[in-house]
Amino acid sequence: MSTAARAAIVVDAAGAVEIRSYAVPEPGPGEFVLKLELCGVCGTDAHIYRGRLASVTFPALLGHEIVGTLAALGDGVTADHGGRPVAVGDRVGVFPALSCGRCHQCQVRRRPANCPDRRPSYGFKSPVTGPPHLTGGFAEYLHAANAGTVFYRTDLPPEVAVLQEPMSVALHGIERGSVGVGSTVVVQGVGAIGLMAVVAARAAGAHRVVAVGAPAARLELAAALGADATVSIHDLTGVTERRSAVFDALGAFGADCVIGASGSPEAFMEAIGLVADGGVLAELGNFTDRGTVPFNPFSDLLKRDITIAGVYGAGPDMLRRYHQALLILERGGWPYDRVVSHRVPLERVGEALAALGGGSPLDGREIVKLAIDPTA
Numbered sequence: 001m002s003t004a005a006r007a008a009i010v011v012d013a014a015g016a017v018e019i020r021s022y023a024v025p026e027p028g029p030g031e032f033v034l035k036l037e038l039c040g041v042c043g044t045d046a047h048i049y050r051g052r053l054a055s056v057t058f059p060a061l062l063g064h065e066i067v068g069t070l071a072a073l074g075d076g077v078t079a080d081h082g083g084r085p086v087a088v089g090d091r092v093g094v095f096p097a098l099s100c101g102r103c104h105q106c107q108v109r110r111r112p113a114n115c116p117d118r119r120p121s122y123g124f125k126s127p128v129t130g131p132p133h134l135t136g137g138f139a140e141y142l143h144a145a146n147a148g149t150v151f152y153r154t155d156l157p158p159e160v161a162v163l164q165e166p167m168s169v170a171l172h173g174i175e176r177g178s179v180g181v182g183s184t185v186v187v188q189g190v191g192a193i194g195l196m197a198v199v200a201a202r203a204a205g206a207h208r209v210v211a212v213g214a215p216a217a218r219l220e221l222a223a224a225l226g227a228d229a230t231v232s233i234h235d236l237t238g239v240t241e242r243r244s245a246v247f248d249a250l251g252a253f254g255a256d257c258v259i260g261a262s263g264s265p266e267a268f269m270e271a272i273g274l275v276a277d278g279g280v281l282a283e284l285g286n287f288t289d290r291g292t293v294p295f296n297p298f299s300d301l302l303k304r305d306i307t308i309a310g311v312y313g314a315g316p317d318m319l320r321r322y323h324q325a326l327l328i329l330e331r332g333g334w335p336y337d338r339v340v341s342h343r344v345p346l347e348r349v350g351e352a353l354a355a356l357g358g359g360s361p362l363d364g365r366e367i368v369k370l371a372i373d374p375t376a
């Protein structure tokens with residue numbers, strides 16, 4: 001195993017990203033060291049980069065969609081979370097969060113995110129001023145220093161395995177939206193999580209899935225991943241005309257479930273208008289504070305008998321969903337390898353975060369899903 005690892009450190013909010021080098025430690029009991037192959041960049045990383053998540057301070061080592069090969073195993077690490085034996089060299093996907101699993105919040109309230117013994121999640125621990133240093137995925141190695149870290153062995157290629165975490169968020173939305181056999185579903189927003197929501201809706205048995213968003217390349221990918229119809233927000237710029245187009249595509253006045261994966265408060269209100277009376281809006285796009293909107297409790301909610309479900313990340317059953325996500329991806333059947341549109345080296349982490357946050361193309365191409373490739 002090499003003795004030093006490079007890591008891309010965000011020095012300050014929206015500031016420089018520096019490559020720093022840290023010693024690769026020997027893992028302690030219950031720990032392991034991972035040689036990173038690929039780490040997804042998600043919208044949350046772009047928000048953190050801009051200083052929009054108060055819990056993350058700088059300097060920070062981001063990256064929580066982590067795939068790599070086991071480089072060294074501490075005492076007691078012999079199997080993945082499903083009990084399958086592992087050895088050095090095996091590819092695994094790493095679940096970034098770790099709660100105690102025993103306390104009142106974990107077991108009674110089923111809110112592991114509120115666990116008082118929760119360990120700092122990989123990609124969110126900050127500031128990175130003391131050891132362990134290699135706590136995020138935008139680096140050559142990860143030191144999984146939370147003893148008992150959950151990981152799963154997989155033979156999926158890295159560019160597919162890296163979708164496990166976004167898929168687990170999409171599955172939370174599908175479940176909160178009560179999508180089942182015969183459901184009609186609108187997925188609003190076709191970023192990586194929206195695209196995974198299309199797949200998840202199909203896996204849950206949806207009868208009809210309509211994807212709404214832009215640009216054209218992402219909508220085409222949504223169709224390839226199982227959407228029956230797509231509606232472009234670039235072609236149809238008015239909310240009313242878009243709603244008519246969605247209703248036409250559904251063959252109904254609204255969907256049983258709308259997955260809100262767009263991320264703007266205005267889109268949230270538009271999503272409410274796409275729900276059929278009696279249906280559900282599962283909103284997961286407004287993951288950070290983007291402001292407020294006027295809302296009429298009578299006409300937007302009661303009169304139509306709808307449910308609005310907040311979907312925060314992979315939710316309380318995050319581990320179950322993380323596992324389900326792997327099962328869906330391993331089942332295959334869809335062109336998952338097309339989702340990662342850009343693989344960039346550690347030296348370009350700052351540029352990549354800025355492009356993603358600004359919604360601008362990178363290397364002349366629209367971003368669908370960015371991933372950092374520390375081997376590049």
Ligand SMILES: [Zn+2]
Pocket residue numbers: 041042043044064065165166
């Ligand atoms: Zn993510």
Ligand SMILES: [Zn+2]
Pocket residue numbers: 099100101102103104105106107112115116117118
């Ligand atoms: Zn706990």
